[in-house]
Amino acid sequence: MTPVRGAGASQAVPARSDRRFCRIGSFEPELGGFLEEVTLAYETWGELDASGTNAVLVVHALTGDSHAAGAPDARYKRGGWWDPVIGPGRLIDTERYFVVCSNVLGGCSGSTGPASLDPGTGRPYAMRFPVITIRDMVRAQRRLLESLGVRRLSLVIGGSIGGQQALEWAVEFPDFVERAVPIAATGALGPQGLGMSEIGRRAIMADPDWQGGDYYGTGRSPERGLAIARMAGMMTYQSAEGQWRRFGRRPASREPLYPEFGGCFDIERYLHYQGRDLVRRFDANSYLYLLRAMDLYDVAAGYGSVEEAFSRVRAKMLFVGISSDWLFPAAEVRGTAERAAAAGADASYAEIESLNGHDAFLKDWDLLRAAVEPFLPERG
Numbered sequence: 215m216t217p218v219r220g221a222g223a224s225q226a227v228p229a230r231s232d233r234r235f236c237r238i239g240s241f242e243p244e245l246g247g248f249l250e251e252v253t254l255a256y257e258t259w260g261e262l263d264a265s266g267t268n269a270v271l272v273v274h275a276l277t278g279d280s281h282a283a284g285a286p287d288a289r290y291k292r293g294g295w296w297d298p299v300i301g302p303g304r305l306i307d308t309e310r311y312f313v314v315c316s317n318v319l320g321g322c323s324g325s326t327g328p329a330s331l332d333p334g335t336g337r338p339y340a341m342r343f344p345v346i347t348i349r350d351m352v353r354a355q356r357r358l359l360e361s362l363g364v365r366r367l368s369l370v371i372g373g374s375i376g377g378q379q380a381l382e383w384a385v386e387f388p389d390f391v392e393r394a395v396p397i398a399a400t401g402a403l404g405p406q407g408l409g410m411s412e413i414g415r416r417a418i419m420a421d422p423d424w425q426g427g428d429y430y431g432t433g434r435s436p437e438r439g440l441a442i443a444r445m446a447g448m449m450t451y452q453s454a455e456g457q458w459r460r461f462g463r464r465p466a467s468r469e470p471l472y473p474e475f476g477g478c479f480d481i482e483r484y485l486h487y488q489g490r491d492l493v494r495r496f497d498a499n500s501y502l503y504l505l506r507a508m509d510l511y512d513v514a515a516g517y518g519s520v521e522e523a524f525s526r527v528r529a530k531m532l533f534v535g536i537s538s539d540w541l542f543p544a545a546e547v548r549g550t551a552e553r554a555a556a557a558g559a560d561a562s563y564a565e566i567e568s569l570n571g572h573d574a575f576l577k578d579w580d581l582l583r584a585a586v587e588p589f590l591p592e593r594g
Contacts, residue, residue, distance in 0.1 A: 233257055233280060233324055238357040241319075247344025250333045254358045255324025256280050256316035259300060260308035266365035267392075270306055271355065272296060272315040273372030273379045275576070276447070276504055277496050279323035282315040283308075298579040305583050310593070311368060318379075319354040320346040320503045328499035329430060341427035346503055348375070348511040352382045356390070366390055369590070373397035373575035374542070375508045381531075381550075384559075385513060388528040395586060397534040397575045398542050400550040401513030401520060407541050410450050411505050414443030418498050427499050440498040441489030448488050453538035453571035457481060524557035531561040532589040534575070534582075541572045562589070 233255050241249040257280045262269060272282045274295065283294035283301060299305040306313055317325040320343070328343040359367070370383045370391055377399025384394040403411075418424055421439030429435045466483035471490055492501075517523040533551035535544030544565055554561035564585040568574040575582055 232284075235324060236358050236361050238354060238361065241350075241354060243344040243350045244347045245345045249326065249344065252319065252326045252354060253324075253330075254316045254319065254326070254354060255321075256314060256358060257282070258315075258362070259283055259313040260311050262312040262363055266363050267368060268311050269359065269362075269364040269367050270311040270313045271359065271367055271370040271383070272300065272306065272313060273355075273370065273376035274315060274318070275372070275374040275376050276508065277492060277501070278376070279321065280315045280317045283313070295576065299582060305587055305590075306369075306371075307593070312364070314359065314362065314364070316355055316358055318351045318504065320351070320500060320507065322497035322500035327497065328427070328503060329497045338428075338430040340430065340499060343499070343503065345510075346507050348378045348382050348507055349386060349515070351507065352379055352386055355379075355383075356387060367392060369393045369395065371395040371397070371586070374399060374572065375504065377542075378508065378511045381513060382511070384527045384529045384531055385523050388526050391529040393531070393589070394529045395532045395534060395589065397582075398536050398539055398547065398572055400542050400546045401523075401553075402511060403509055403542070404546065407450065408509050410446055410541075411509050413446045414505060415502055417442040417446065418502060424498065429498075436498045437493045440493050440496070440501060441486075443501060444489045444492040445485040448485060450541045451571055451573040453540070453569050456538060456569035456571055459569060520553055521557040524554040524559050524561075527554065527557075527559040527561075529560075530589070531559055532586065533561065533563050534585050535563065535565045536570075536572060536574045537565055537567045538569050539572045539574070564589070
């Protein structure tokens with residue numbers, strides 16, 4: 215599993231000079247299908263120690279990528295998506311830890327996904343790409359870490375779909391993980407979240423430019439559908455009270471992107487721009503696949519019960535809920551921690567009090583630090 219540049223990588227996003235690529239070999243997804251050659255794009259910070267046990271895996275959210283840390287630049291105007299907590303002396307201290315973040319299997323930022331070329335046909339997989347699960351993502355990440363010389367994870371941490379992966383790491387590879395922090399995630403997404411996901415999928419698939427998923431190279435792609443899907447998603451990432459404070463019922467302060475119908479509110483204009491931003495950087499088919507993986511996740515899959523799944527865990531676990539989150543409500547996150555503890559896992563719970571909803575783990579840096587830092591080992 216020699217790291218290589220660009221093998222099997224998606225055509226959706228140009229490669230960055232500081233991004234690396236690793237071929238992890240052939241892969242058989244959990245729900246069927248076969249991938250002849252899989253590549254994961256990844257970035258690292260810090261140095262791996264001689265024992266190979268000071269590694270931290272940071273797992274990105276739905277439309278994130280491997281660029282978890284870094285100063286703003288032409289491509290990333292806000293810098294790495296978790297830069298305020300990754301770096302020397304920060305929460306995830308790169309002078310202490312070897313930090314790894316990879317674009318997930320099925321993604322569109324360098325890892326093998328629907329936009330990648332199928333070696334058997336020479337054409338993009340499109341919807342012929344197999345359905346991918348959270349467990350598949352974790353198993354692929356395990357191969358990457360092994361190729362980097364990692365023998366044990368000191369910590370795996372992530373929010374939302376990244377939180378699902380952090381949880382699955384603790385269940386699937388109990389002897390490989392010392393600590394796991396699932397943030398704004400539970401062992402299974404609830405029906406309200408599932409319903410919102412379906413709205414997003416149907417928006418993409420109803421766009422005539424989707425073309426059954428075979429839009430690569432045609433000069434047309436489902437930009438309108440993806441933008442609408444993003445708008446729906448953004449509404450699940452915020453709280454009602456937070457939106458009142460941020461937007462209220464104010465008229466749009468900037469020009470809307472769509473023709474007005476009886477005027478335009480500020481919240482509408484905000485959604486327009488969020489949709490356009492995602493279309494510029496994300497592949498619609500990857501959005502479908504990753505959203506489905508999030509929906510399908512069930513920590514008990516393959517086991518007799520949730521309790522049996524949690525009984526496998528050997529890592530110390532911290533579940534972090536967000537008080538205003540309605541995609542993964544805090545009460546459900548707390549309940550997951552309690553079920554894990556009842557099954558014998560060393561599981562605890564912390565809560566971020568914020569009006570920023572599900573997105574708080576990407577915004578409220580001081581609150582995130584306060585929730586997670588006491589759980590980490592004391593600095594030597």
